[in-house]
Amino acid sequence: xxxxxxxxxxxxxxxxxxxxxxxxxxxxxxxxxxxxxxxxxxxxxxxxxxxxxxxxxxxxxxxxxxxxxxxxxxxxxxxxxxxxxxxxxxxxxxxxxxxxxxxxxxxxxxxxxxxxxxxxxxxxxxxxxxxxxxxxxxxxxxxxxxxxxxxxxxxxxxxxxxxxxxxxxxxxxxxxxxxxxxxxxxxxxxxxxxxxxxxxxxxxxxxxxxxxxxxxxxxxxxxxxxxxxxxxxxxxxxxxxxxxxxxxxxxxxxxxxxxxxxxxxxxxxxxxxxxxxxxxxxxxxxxxxxxxxxxxxxxxxxxxxxxxxxxxxxxxxxxxxxxxxxxxxxxxxxxxxxxxxxxxxxxxxxxxxxxxxxxxxxxxxxxxxxxxxxxxxxxxxxxxxxxxxxxxxxxxxxx
Numbered sequence: 001x002x003x004x005x006x007x008x009x010x011x012x013x014x015x016x017x018x019x020x021x022x023x024x025x026x027x028x029x030x031x032x033x034x035x036x037x038x039x040x041x042x043x044x045x046x047x048x049x050x051x052x053x054x055x056x057x058x059x060x061x062x063x064x065x066x067x068x069x070x071x072x073x074x075x076x077x078x079x080x081x082x083x084x085x086x087x088x089x090x091x092x093x094x095x096x097x098x099x100x101x102x103x104x105x106x107x108x109x110x111x112x113x114x115x116x117x118x119x120x121x122x123x124x125x126x127x128x129x130x131x132x133x134x135x136x137x138x139x140x141x142x143x144x145x146x147x148x149x150x151x152x153x154x155x156x157x158x159x160x161x162x163x164x165x166x167x168x169x170x171x172x173x174x175x176x177x178x179x180x181x182x183x184x185x186x187x188x189x190x191x192x193x194x195x196x197x198x199x200x201x202x203x204x205x206x207x208x209x210x211x212x213x214x215x216x217x218x219x220x221x222x223x224x225x226x227x228x229x230x231x232x233x234x235x236x237x238x239x240x241x242x243x244x245x246x247x248x249x250x251x252x253x254x255x256x257x258x259x260x261x262x263x264x265x266x267x268x269x270x271x272x273x274x275x276x277x278x279x280x281x282x283x284x285x286x287x288x289x290x291x292x293x294x295x296x297x298x299x300x301x302x303x304x305x306x307x308x309x310x311x312x313x314x315x316x317x318x319x320x321x322x323x324x325x326x327x328x329x330x331x332x333x334x335x336x337x338x339x340x341x342x343x344x345x346x347x348x349x350x351x352x353x354x355x356x357x358x359x360x361x362x363x364x365x366x367x368x369x370x371x372x373x374x375x376x377x378x379x380x381x382x383x384x385x386x387x388x389x390x391x392x393x394x395x396x397x398x399x
Contacts, residue, residue, distance in 0.1 A: 011089045013389045018075020018087060019326060020386045021096045023319045026068035027382075029103065030312075030375040033060040034368050050109045050117070055161075055171050061307065062178050063121070063158045064103055065375075069315045070151060070185070071095065071128045076322060077189075078132060082139025087131055095131065098124040118162035125155035147188060153181035173233055179306055180229030186280060186314050187222045187252070193318070194273045195259045201270050202263060212258035221251040225284065232287060236299070245288030252281040268333040269324075272317040272341045279309025279348060286352070301355035308371065309348035316344050316378060323382045328391035336381045344374035 006016045014020045039045035040053040049056050075095075079086045087095070102121035109117035129152050136144055157178035164171045195211035202210055228244030235241050261274030287302030320340065324331050333341070347370035354363035 006088055007085055009089050011093070012387075014387050015092050015096075016086075016088050016389070017326060018092060018095075019072040019319075019322050021092065022068040022072030022075070022099070023323060024379060024383055024386045025096070025099065026065045026072065026315075027319070027375045027379045029068060030061065030065035031372045031379065033057065033064060034371050034375075038365065038368055048108045048110045049106060050114045051106070051165050052170055055165050056106070058171065058175055059106060059158075059161060060103070062175070062182075063125070063154070063161070064106075066182060066311060066315070067125055067128070067154065067158075068099055069319065070154070070182070071099070073189070073318060073322070074128070074132050074147075074151070076326065078135045078139075078141075078144075081144050082135060082141045084135055084139045087135065091131070095124070095127060098127055114162065114166045118159070118166075122155065122158050122162065125151070125158055129155060147185070150181040150185040150188070153184075154178055157181060175303075176229075176236060177233040179303065179311075180226075180233050182311055183229060183280060183283070183306055184222065184226050186277070186310055187225055190273070190277050190280075190314060191218055191222065191255070194256075194261075194277055197273060197321070198259055198261065198264060198270055201267055202260065205267070206263060209260050209263065211260045217251075218255060221248070221255050224248050224251060228284070228288075237291060239291065242288045242291030245284050245291070249281040249284035249288060252284060253278075256281065268338050268341055269317075269321055269331055272313065272345075275341075275345055276310060276313035276317050279305050279313060283310055298355055298358070301352050304351045304355050305348070308344075308351045308367070312371070312374070313341075313344050313348060316340060316374060319378060320382065323385055326390070327385045327388075329385065334381070336377060340374050340377045340381065343370045343377065347371040347374060 009016060014024070036045060036047075037053075037057045040047065040057065047053070047056055051059060075087050075092070078084070102124045105112055105117035105120035112120075129148055132148055132151070133145070136142075136148070157174045160177065161171045161174035164174050191214060195214070198211050202208065224244065225248040228241065228248040231238065231241040231244055256274065256277050259274065261271070264270040264274060283302050283305035285302075286297055286305050287299070290297040290299045290302055320333070320337055321331065347367045350363050350370065351367040354360060354367060357363065
């Protein structure tokens with residue numbers, strides 16, 4: 001008999017699977033934090049946080065929205081890896097409340113105190129790593145323990161972020177360490193799902209050339225990239241770091257080219273995965289070039305190619321696909337879903353352009369508006385699906 005996907009429960013449907021609360025909360029946090037960012041940037045609004053406005057902006061996108069989406073993905077993927085039932089109901093509710101408490105603690109840290117607010121905020125990712133590790137070990141799924149290394153690094157970066165902001169007045173290494181950890185996670189997870197979903201779709205709809213299977217080239221590329229991003233976190237001005245980043249960009253571009261993305265334009269749900277991953281080598285290239293030509297390529301260009309391009313595009317691509325599939329709906333992009341994809345990819349392109357032309361403030365506003373439209377659009381389009389039980393009838397008709 002097939003293992004049941006969830007236990008019978010008296011809890012609301014939103015607590016039946018990790019993707020439901022965390023994808024919804026993550027999208028709302030992403031939109032809200034960006035709406036607040038420009039007024040904070042221009043001094044029109046203040047938080048009750050000990051963080052400078054720029055640090056609050058970075059923190060709440062990197063360790064707020066992003067940590068929620070990563071958690072939603074992990075808690076949804078792990079049952080598929082282990083065959084165990086998902087974390088749900090009370091255990092899931094505890095994680096949700098920890099995440100919410102972290103957002104409140106960071107916003108009001110000037111009132112709460114930096115150490116207590118840091119402890120409240122950092123406890124979430126620590127609990128996520130512990131919950132995920134417990135499930136993976138219980139399922140004896142040892143090979144997937146490595147997926148938790150970038151997540152544990154993200155936790156460490158969050159601890160470092162609070163310490164740097166308190167003792168130095170502004171975050172530095174922790175920004176790049178957290179960003180780099182998530183980029184490596186995209187290389188690992190994206191390296192599985194992009195070619196896998198592409199292969200499945202091509203076999204069914206468009207037989208012919210298929211993505212190359214994972215091999216030593218992929219493993220070597222991930223290792224090289226992780227070393228380069230670690231060097232970028234701690235030695236951002238080193239020539240050796242620049243060489244590593246540019247080399248990693250080249251190998252990741254080759255890796256992406258082997259996944260047959262050029263054959264997928266007719267399916268937006270598959271195509272957007274390739275577009276999102278393309279920002280990984282693009283960000284690596286910009287980050288590397290910024291070391292050699294800082295007057296021409298500002299460091300912030302690579303940072304936003306990673307953050308708005310690779311991370312935001314990939315998270316929305318995964319969120320939409322998982323939301324459709326795990327709620328029993330057809331894997332087909334509606335007009336609204338396509339608009340969400342266009343908005344976030346456009347936001348990434350415009351934000352990198354704004355970094356390259358710092359005097360064009362209008363580009364910041366356009367990128368922010370597109371970002372908000374994308375994440376608010378996801379919440380509007382998929383919020384109802386996440387709140388309601390799975391459509392069993394759709395599941396049966398599709399099987």
